[in-house]
Amino acid sequence: MPAPADNVLTPSQLNALARSLLEDAFPLVQVEGEIGNLARPASGHIYLTLKDARAQVRCALFKPKSQWLNFQPRDGLRVLARGRLTLYEARGDYQLILDSLEEAGEGALRRAFEQLKAKLQAEGLFDAERKRPLPAWVRRLGVLTSPSGAAVRDVLSVLARRFPLLEVEVLPVPVQGATAAAQITSMLQRADASGRFDALLLTRGGGSLEDLWAFNDEALARAIAASGVPVVSAVGHETDFTLADFAADLRAPTPSVAAELLVPERGDLAARLRTLQQRLQSQHLRRLRDAMQRADRAALRLNAMRPQARLQQLHARQQVAMQRLSSAFRAQEERRRARLRHAEAVLRAMAPGRRLAMLRERLAMLQPRPQAAIVRHLQRDALRLRGLARSLEAVSPLATVARGYAILQHEDGRVVRATGDAQAGDRLDARLADGTLRVRVEGSS
Structure with missing residues (x-):
């Protein structure tokens, strides 16, 4: 090759x-x-x-x-x-x-949806703090939807059943197509600027992402967020989410649920009205009773302020005062009489003649008492003296001397109690019962 x-x-x-x-x-x-x-x-x-x-x-x-x-x-x-x-x-x-x-188609739209959603969310367009609360009572409602769709029939049916007094105005807009988003945005802005509505409902039936794409428009989402009137969004089915739902003040899963959220149920409202009527009647009766009681008290005060009634009150007060004064005079007189009787008794008790007689009686009673007391004291002292003499005699050395003993003492008075207390040549006094002998110590044995 x-x-x-x-x-x-x-x-x-x-x-x-x-x-x-x-x-x-x-x-x-x-x-x-x-x-x-x-x-x-x-x-x-x-x-x-x-x-x-x-x-x-x-x-x-x-x-x-x-x-x-x-x-x-x-x-x-x-x-x-x-x-x-x-x-x-x-x-x-x-x-x-x-x-x-x-x-x-679906995937491209989904990517565009997520990108725009992230952008608006970063701007705070979906923040809960920005959303406005719905009014307690919606009197006039603007419904932005297709006038020939099933959603508007469902909404009007629920509103008529629940609250027939609500004024509903359908604001016709296309809900699908290339120009739908711009027309919805324009109608929403005009409805907001008119000042005729208490709330706006933006709704349509279910569909694919392409069918609902008009409600994912950036200009529409910003118009909803900037609306001065609260906006309720009910686009598609419960699983469908659009940028209009995120920007709205309230999102409802279906058009029928949105109608139920916007108005109260007629039966509940009638029950509440009955309750309020009962409360009003109770308050009216209570105020009527209070007014009647105030009128009765005022009549009593007026009756009490009549001249005749006033004179009767003064006369009654005079009678009471006279009775109290008379009672006070009697009590004071009784106290003075009691003090007088006491003073008379004291004077009678302290009369000179009676006082002298009482002193003489007391003297007569007291005269024999000193002599008897002196005799008793002398007898008691004599007994005590004899007892002391016997005690002294029992311990006296003279008693011992009288029994033939002698007490030997030095010249300075010291008593010789043993042979060692005297030395040879010491002169001692030998005290006998009838006198004292002067002796000389020759020695001891």
């Missing part, structure tokens, strides 16, 4: 060069088209073609990215694919290696 010339490439080299050129020129692309030839082998990869009316391109979504899809791909479904353009060298076909796959 002849060797290839220098400018001749093999299919592999050509495919490799084409692959390099494709990947360098198209690092990341987004393609919107319809799914065809969908294949999901056991490996978990997804193979498909994206096509339009004139062309198609092969695509591959490898595992595990294929497991992250939030929808079920199927043939004929329009999707938005994002990936890298490359060449499958084995067949010489270029293809897209996908990083993500989402439904077209």
